[in-house]
Amino acid sequence: GAVVSQHPSWVICKSGTSVKIECRSLDFQATTMFWYRQFPKQSLMLMATSNEGSKATYEQGVEKDKFLINHASLTLSTLTVTSAHPEDSSFYICSAPTGGSLDTEAFFGQGTRLTVV
Amino acid sequence: GENVEQHPSTLSVQEGDSAVIKCTYSDSASNYFPWYKQELGKGPQLIIDIRSNVGEKKDQRIAVTLNKTAKHFSLHITETQPEDSAVYFCAAPSHISNFGNEKLTFGTGTRLTIIP
Numbered sequence: 001g002a003v004v005s006q007h008p009s010w011v012i013c014k015s016g017t018s019v020k021i022e023c024r025s026l027d028f029q030a031t032t033m034f035w036y037r038q039f040p041k042q043s044l045m046l047m048a049t050s051n052e053g054s055k056a057t058y059e060q061g062v063e064k065d066k067f068l069i070n071h072a073s074l075t076l077s078t079l080t081v082t083s084a085h086p087e088d089s090s091f092y093i094c095s096a097p098t099g100g101s102l103d104t105e106a107f108f109g110q111g112t113r114l115t116v117v
Numbered sequence: 118g119e120n121v122e123q124h125p126s127t128l129s130v131q132e133g134d135s136a137v138i139k140c141t142y143s144d145s146a147s148n149y150f151p152w153y154k155q156e157l158g159k160g161p162q163l164i165i166d167i168r169s170n171v172g173e174k175k176d177q178r179i180a181v182t183l184n185k186t187a188k189h190f191s192l193h194i195t196e197t198q199p200e201d202s203a204v205y206f207c208a209a210p211s212h213i214s215n216f217g218n219e220k221l222t223f224g225t226g227t228r229l230t231i232i233p
Contacts, residue, residue, distance in 0.1 A: 001163060034220065043206065043223045044161070093160050095221075105151065106221060108160035 002028050002098045006109025013084055013116055021079045021112045023094030029074035030096035034106070035067075038091040050077040084116040119144045119211040123224025130197050131232050138227045140207035141189040149219070150190045152181060153206045155226075161206060165192070194229075202231045 003026040013019050023033055031052045036044040048069055049057040056069035068080040077096075081088055093111040097104040120143040130136045142150075148169040153161035167174045167181045167190065174181050180193040194201055204226045210219030 004160075006160070043225045046220055046222075049220065095161075104149075105163060105166060107163060108153070111158070111160040113158070 001105070002026075002096075002107045004094065004096050004107045004109045006094055006112055008112055009110055010113040011115070013114070015085055015116055016083055018080055018082045019084055019114060021081075021092055021094075021114075023077045023079070023096070023109050025075045025096045028096075028098050030077075030098075031074060033071060033077040033094055033096045035069065035077075035079050036093045036095065038093060038111075040091075044093060047079075050079075052077075081114065084114070086116045089114055089116045119147060119209050119222040121207060121209050121222050121224045123207050123227060125227060126225065127228045127230070129230045129232055132197055132199060134197055136192075136194045136197055136201070136229055136231075138192045138205055138207070138229070139189060140191070140209075140224050141187075142209040143188065144209065144211070145185075145188065147209045149210055150181070150183060151208050151221070152179075152192045153208065153223075155204045155206065157203075164205075197231045199231050199233055202229060204228050 005024045005026050007022045033050040035047045037047050038044050046059050047062045050069045050071040052071045058064045071077040091111050091113050095106045095108045097106045123140045151166035152164050154164045155161045165176050165179050165181050167183050178195045183190040206226050207224040208221040211222040
């Protein structure tokens with residue numbers, strides 16, 4: 001399958017600081033990428049849809065000023081958690097569909113475990 | 118939007134036996150149903166998917182069945198092995214995004230444990 005690489009795999013930061021997570025499609029171009037958050041023993045919750053060359057689309061209840069998304073190229077999307085607080089500690093995962101049809105396979109990155117202390 | 122229900126939430130199976138996980142969805146327009154396997158501390162891995170033009174798809178020990186009339190689909194793992202132990206998620210498209218890629222709504226997950 002296609003490869004989606006996410007970096008870093010884990011990060012610990014102090015409360016009030018910002019953290020940037022990168023998501024790269026290594027062997028295909030992705031005009032769209034999706035960012036998810038997963039709390040322990042829970043399912044994946046979609047946070048936002050990252051669109052290359054335009055603004056991200058955020059799901060209801062997700063603060064766009066807190067979770068900044070940039071999709072500057074067809075292979076890279078970044079999620080920046082600004083002014084992080086302990087409640088932002090979670091497992092963040094990106095995914096990218098390999099094509100533009102309605103039934104395209106989506107592949108996931110390895111995830112980033114964020115711990116805010 | 119799409120609503121996906123998955124059960125059971127936990128499943129323990131003796132090694133060598135079969136495991137079945139079931140999901141239902143609400144949007145009759147959905148046409149693509151992937152299954153993901155997630156190991157501890159890792160991202161989900163696509164293991165099999167099915168499109169609405171077929172009722173069953175098989176890949177070695179893994180199979181997925183789809184009943185569009187009843188709006189449910191199931192994952193079947195035969196001859197289970199210890200390495201099959203993981204959390205499994207079903208998913209269905211929620212709605213079409215502006216760029217043509219459908220967002221996935223995930224089930225709540227099934228923690229599968231294979232007992233040696």
